[in-house]
Structure formats: C-alpha cells, structure tokens
Amino acid sequence: MKKSISRYNAAAFARIAVLCAAAAVLSILEGILPDLPVPGAKLGLANLAVMTALCTDGLKGGFCTAVFKGFFALVTRGPAAAIMSFSGSVLSTLAMWLAIKYDRGKLGFIGIGITGAVFHNIGQIITAYIIIGDTVRYYVPYLIIAAVFTGAVTGIVNSIILPYYLKINN
Amino acid sequence: MALSDNIKSRKRLAASDVVLAFVLVSVSVLMTALQFKNTGNTALKAVVKKNGVTVQSVVLQDREPYEMCIDEEYNIILYIEKNGVTIARSDCADKICVNTGKITKPGQTIVCLPARVSVELQGVTAVNELDGVTR
Structure with missing residues (x-):
C-alpha cells in the first residue's frame, strides 16, 4: 500500500475512465435491445460498470460512473432518458454501497447485482411516477422480475472481471 | 482498503442471494395476481x-x-x-x-x-x- 497520493489518483482516474467507457458501450448495446414498457427505463446492463467502479473505488467511483452514464444518456437519448438513467443509477449505487457495507458479508456478487438492478428500476419508476403519474404502478412487478435476471447477469460478470480491476490497483 | 477486502472475500453466489431472488420474484408474482384479479365481465x-x-x-x-x-x-x-x-x-x-x-x-x-x-x-x-x- 506504499504509494504516493498522486499515483493513487492516476490509477483511480484511469480505472474510472475505462469503466465510464465501458458504461457508454453497454448503454449503446442496451439501446439495441427491445424497449421496456416504461419509457426511458432500461434494463441496467450499463449498471455493471457502475458496480465495478463501486467495488474498486468506493462510493466516489460509483457516483462518478453513474453521473457519466447520465450525461451519456443526455447526449445520446435526450433529457427524459437522462433523468431516468441518472435517478436509476444514483439510487442503485447508494443501495449497492449500503448492501456491501452493512450486510456483514452475507450477499454474494449475484446478490449485490440484484440489489443494484432492483433499485435501479425502482429509481426509474419513482421518476416516471413523478413525471407521468400513478399509471406506472402496473409495471413495478415486471420491472422487479426483469431486475432479478439482469442483476444476476451483471453480478456474475462483475465477479469475473473484478479481480483483474483490483490487480490494477497495486 | 476496507471496502475492497470486504468485496474480495465474497462468493459469487451466496445462500442469501437465492433467498433475495426468491422473495423478489414471489412479491412480483403476487402483485401481478392482485392487479388482474378483478377482471370479470366488464x-x-x-x-x-x-x-x-x-x-x-x-x-x-x-x-x-x-x-x-x-x-x-x-x-x-x-x-x-x-x-x-x-x-x-x-x-x-x-x-x-x-x-x-x-x-x-x-x-x-x-x-x-x-x-x-x-x-x-x-x-x-x-x-x-x-x-x-x-x-
């Protein structure tokens, strides 16, 4: 753990930059997949990058990637999608951080992924509720089931790639 | 690096993950069932x-x-x-x-x-x- 502050910052900067790029690519990939019934809502595959950033660089890293993802959505898909992306990923980052910190090691990577995906969709539903009204409540169960699957997928991928990212650390 | 130590020791799939997924899916199915319950001859x-x-x-x-x-x-x-x-x-x-x-x-x-x-x-x-x- 002996390293200068500037070197640590450079490593963290590089890691988060790579993960932001990954988030952008995953967002595009997600755009190719069929739309969810709630407009602007996305499955949250790009959440994988946020999750990995959270695991390597803590809350700060997670939020940096989440904000970048929101900005990317603003540029590529417009303001409505950006608000949805932003609310989803910020709530999801907070939820995953709390889960990692306070679950006493009980959850596996899949459980963390599911937590993140469910709160990603809950964040989007809350935003859609504010914009559109209570008609969106019918989609809650579908989005939760979808989140269990995407969360498991992102959790598995995260558990595979994370060791490599943690190696870059030192 | 307390956070990354906390993460390194984790399994890919823990028992609580299965419980979490099961609870979420059950709740969703229940919610859907309740939504479409009163759809008789209307x-x-x-x-x-x-x-x-x-x-x-x-x-x-x-x-x-x-x-x-x-x-x-x-x-x-x-x-x-x-x-x-x-x-x-x-x-x-x-x-x-x-x-x-x-x-x-x-x-x-x-x-x-x-x-x-x-x-x-x-x-x-x-x-x-x-x-x-x-x-």
Missing part, C-alpha cells in the same frame, strides 16, 4: 391522462375501429377497437408508446414520456359507466 374504458390529469375518457364500444387525436402537442393518434386500444402514431422521439402495441386488459397502460401522456384501460360495468368503476 366493459373497457380508455382513460387518457396528461401530466397525471385525466383529459379524456372513452368507453370501448362494439363498433368499427376508429382513430382519435389525444394530444395536440405531439399529434398522438389513438386507434380504438372494441377490445383494446393502440397508439397509432406520435411525434415523440423514442416511439416507445407506438411500440408498446395494443393493450386489451384493465390495468394495462401505454405511456409516452416525452409528451407526458398515458393511456390506461379501466374496467367499467357495461350497464352504467358512472356508478361502476371497478378498476
């Missing part, structure tokens, strides 16, 4: 909302399908059939409302986020629509 009504406020309400009748403009701003056309409604066109960018397709059951919704418009199907008793909103 007629359908399409309720159009803008910014969460009801602006129009159309009872689906046994007649020829027809089109109706439900939003001037985005020129949203609702196609009304006796057993369901479709958003036929909209000037919004993402076209999610159009791609949602036809909805036929009470509780189903088509939403257009850019226009802040939603169309929800509700059940009404066929005899008297005013007294019989069952949702």
Whole structure:
C-alpha cells in the first residue's frame, strides 16, 4: 500500500475512465435491445460498470460512473432518458454501497447485482411516477422480475472481471 | 482498503442471494395476481391522462375501429377497437408508446414520456359507466 497520493489518483482516474467507457458501450448495446414498457427505463446492463467502479473505488467511483452514464444518456437519448438513467443509477449505487457495507458479508456478487438492478428500476419508476403519474404502478412487478435476471447477469460478470480491476490497483 | 477486502472475500453466489431472488420474484408474482384479479365481465374504458390529469375518457364500444387525436402537442393518434386500444402514431422521439402495441386488459397502460401522456384501460360495468368503476 506504499504509494504516493498522486499515483493513487492516476490509477483511480484511469480505472474510472475505462469503466465510464465501458458504461457508454453497454448503454449503446442496451439501446439495441427491445424497449421496456416504461419509457426511458432500461434494463441496467450499463449498471455493471457502475458496480465495478463501486467495488474498486468506493462510493466516489460509483457516483462518478453513474453521473457519466447520465450525461451519456443526455447526449445520446435526450433529457427524459437522462433523468431516468441518472435517478436509476444514483439510487442503485447508494443501495449497492449500503448492501456491501452493512450486510456483514452475507450477499454474494449475484446478490449485490440484484440489489443494484432492483433499485435501479425502482429509481426509474419513482421518476416516471413523478413525471407521468400513478399509471406506472402496473409495471413495478415486471420491472422487479426483469431486475432479478439482469442483476444476476451483471453480478456474475462483475465477479469475473473484478479481480483483474483490483490487480490494477497495486 | 476496507471496502475492497470486504468485496474480495465474497462468493459469487451466496445462500442469501437465492433467498433475495426468491422473495423478489414471489412479491412480483403476487402483485401481478392482485392487479388482474378483478377482471370479470366488464366493459373497457380508455382513460387518457396528461401530466397525471385525466383529459379524456372513452368507453370501448362494439363498433368499427376508429382513430382519435389525444394530444395536440405531439399529434398522438389513438386507434380504438372494441377490445383494446393502440397508439397509432406520435411525434415523440423514442416511439416507445407506438411500440408498446395494443393493450386489451384493465390495468394495462401505454405511456409516452416525452409528451407526458398515458393511456390506461379501466374496467367499467357495461350497464352504467358512472356508478361502476371497478378498476
């Protein structure tokens, strides 16, 4: 753990930059997949990058990637999608951080992924509720089931790639 | 690096993950079952909302399908059939409302986020629509 502050910052900067790029690519990939019934809502595959950033660089890293993802959505898909992306990923980052910190090691990577995906969709539903009204409540169960699957997928991928990212650390 | 130590020691799939997934799926299935419970022999009504406020309400009748403009701003056309409604066109960018397709059951919704418009199907008793909103 002996390293200068500037070197640590450079490593963290590089890691988060790579993960932001990954988030952008995953967002595009997600755009190719069929739309969810709630407009602007996305499955949250790009959440994988946020999750990995959270695991390597803590809350700060997670939020940096989440904000970048929101900005990317603003540029590529417009303001409505950006608000949805932003609310989803910020709530999801907070939820995953709390889960990692306070679950006493009980959850596996899949459980963390599911937590993140469910709160990603809950964040989007809350935003859609504010914009559109209570008609969106019918989609809650579908989005939760979808989140269990995407969360498991992102959790598995995260558990595979994370060791490599943690190696870059030192 | 307390956080990364906490992460390194984790398994890919822990027992609590399975419990979490099971609970979430059960709750969702239960919610869906409750939503579609009261859908007996009722007629359908399409309720159009803008910014969460009801602006129009159309009872689906046994007649020829027809089109109706439900939003001037985005020129949203609702196609009304006796057993369901479709958003036929909209000037919004993402076209999610159009791609949602036809909805036929009470509780189903088509939403257009850019226009802040939603169309929800509700059940009404066929005899008297005013007294019989069952949702």
